[in-house]
Amino acid sequence: MKTKLLFAFILSSFLILAVYMLHESLHSYYVYKAKPLKQIAYNEKRENSRLQLSLYGGQLIYVKQFAxxxxxxxxxxDTDLVHALNIVFSENGYKNIFAYYVDNYFPSLSAGWENDYxxxxxxxxxxxxxxKKDLCLYYLNRIKFSDNIRGIGGLxxxxxxxxxxxxxxKSKVYLLAYTVNFTENGGKAFAGLSRQADSVLWQMFTNHIIDYGVYRNAVETVINFNVYRDFKNERYLPLVRKVEKELERKSINYKSGMYKVKLTLKQDLNIALADKLNKYLEGKQAGLEAAYILINYEKGSIEALYGTESFSYKDGLSRAWKMKRQTGSIFKPLVYVTAFETGVKPYDYIVDKQREYKIPSVIYSPDNYADYYMGKTYVRNGLVFSLNNATIKLALDAGLNNVAETAERFGLAPxxxxxxxxxxxxxxxVLDTAETYTVFANKGIKRDVSLIASIT
Structure with a gap:
């Protein structure tokens, strides 16, 4: 009798051990064949360089490889959002997020009992x-919506x-619905996401996850989108190239890394000034072109620039720094700066009369405006009244090479x-000339003029 009881005990123990070992073996086999979550990666390739401009807060932002x-x-x-995500999954055929991962990240080796097991x-x-919370975070952080939008935080x-x-x-629940719709439907049902968000909030209330006050406040909330706008238009490419050159001067390797460059341009101001310029040109002769640039001389920041469009300058921006024209009388103050540096005083006398200058094969004899000559007059009057002959005489006395050196120190070269x-x-x-005049505004101090406000 004792022998039979001992045998029965040993046999039952063996069977229990066998079942346990079979369970563990199948479980180990499953884990071996499965794909543990910690091994799941983005499976991403390094994106190609992207150049773009965006409008944010009234300012233009130049973006390089920005995601x-x-x-x-x-x-x-929090726990409420975990429940909300599970409700969204249930509306897409899953009991909860665990069921989602079982169906999508663990292999079905065969049909029937083995698959169920x-x-x-x-x-x-x-x-x-x-x-649950960790699994939700894992899911939400690893979805790649596009080449430059990753995770629900990026979305x-x-x-x-x-x-x-x-x-x-409500906006959070909307994003949860957006995310699950993206992974399950490929984004084919985005039109009903707002209604789905309301449905999820209702289920959260009826399941006592949130109280009525929270529910009512949420459903009455209007979702306010502020979608990032990306200017990829060729119109801005000259501006992008201009920024790249400035980055090169600053010894910043813009061809690698991921960063955002905020520009100093104020878009609202730019639009207002462009409108005024175009209205001014409406009453002028046809074909007249113009450009302007506005520099904050204290900061050295370019806050607005614009140029009329033409065949050569289709972007309406690059005319301000590409188009070169004779500066005319705008150059004259540099002559007087040079003369003052050599010891000339504003109230010294100079004779303003038409002169002839012999150069090879020609005689150069400029006129004054309206053929008006002041004769013996103060040096300062040569600048105040923009007297051509007095200015040339002063430049010759100071030395033409010295005047050229002064201009180059101010930023005009060659x-x-x-x-x-x-x-x-x-x-x-226009940019060269405006940059030169910031030296006068800064009382003789030359500051670098920049399009870049910050780099992050």
């Missing part, structure tokens, strides 16, 4: 190794220009020191 990425942290998602083993594996930056944690409850140079015969761009 919308803002990984959620545990504090960014493996699913149960998968749920056991997930429940044992992951909390929040793109659609709302705000971090996910700073959004209202300057050819021939006789007509004091009257502005050398061609320069």
């Amino acid at each position: 919308f990425v803002n990984e959620l942290r545990p504090d960014d998602i 493996l699913k149960k083993a998968a749920l056991h594996y997930l429940n044992k190794n992951y909390k 929040s930056l793109y659609l709302f220009n705000r971090k996910f944690g700073a959004l209202d409850l 300057v050819k020191p021939y006789l007509s140079m004091p009257l502005g015969s050398n061609p320069f761009s």
Whole structure:
């Protein structure tokens, strides 16, 4: 009798051990064949360089290899949002996020009982190794919506220009619905996402996840999108190239890395000034072209620039720094600066009369405006009344080469020191000329003029 009882005990123990070992073997086999979550990666390739301009806060932003990425942290998602995500999954055929991962990340080895067993083993594996909140974070942070939008945090930056944690409850639920719709339907049902968000909020209320006050406040909230606008238009390419050259001068390798360059341009101001210029030109002769540039001389920042469009300058911007024209009388102050540096005083006398200058094969004899000559007069009057002959005489006395050196110190280069140079015969761009005049505004101090406000 004792022998039979002992045999029965040993046999039952063996059977229990065999079943346990079979269970563990199948579970181990499953885990071996499955794809543990910690091994799941983006499977991404390094994106090609992207050059773009965006409009944000009234300013233009030049963007290089910029991606919308803002990984959620545990504090960014609470229990209510975990429930909301599981409700969205249930509306897409899954019991919860665990079921989603079982169907999408663990292989179905065969049909029938083995597949059912493996699913149960998968749920056991997930429940044992992951909390719901951690699994939700893992899912939400690893979805790649496009080449430059990654994770629900990046999607929040793109659609709302705000971090996910700073959004209202309805907007968060909307993003959860957007994300699941993207992974399950490939984005084919985006039109009904707002209604789906309301449905999820209702289920959260009826399941006692949120109270009536929170529910009512959420459903009455209007979702305010602030979608990131990307200017890829060829119109802005000359501006992009201009920024690249400035980055090169600053020894910044813009061809590698990921960063955002905020420009100093104020878009609202640019639009207002462009409108005024175009209205001014309406009453002028046909074909008249113009450009302007506005520089904050204290900061050295270019805040507005514009140029009329033509066949050679289709972008309406690059005329301000590409088009070169003779500066004319704008150049004259540099002559007087040079003369003052040599010891000439504003109230010294100079004779303003028409003179002839013999140069090879020609005689150069410029006129004054309206053929008006002041004779013996103060040096300062030569500048005040823009007297051509007095200015040339002063430049010759100070030395044409010295005047050219002064111009180059102010930012105009190269300057050819021939006789007509004091009257502005050398061609320069609007930007070159405006940058030169910031030296006068800064009382003789030259500051670098820049399109770049910040680099992050």
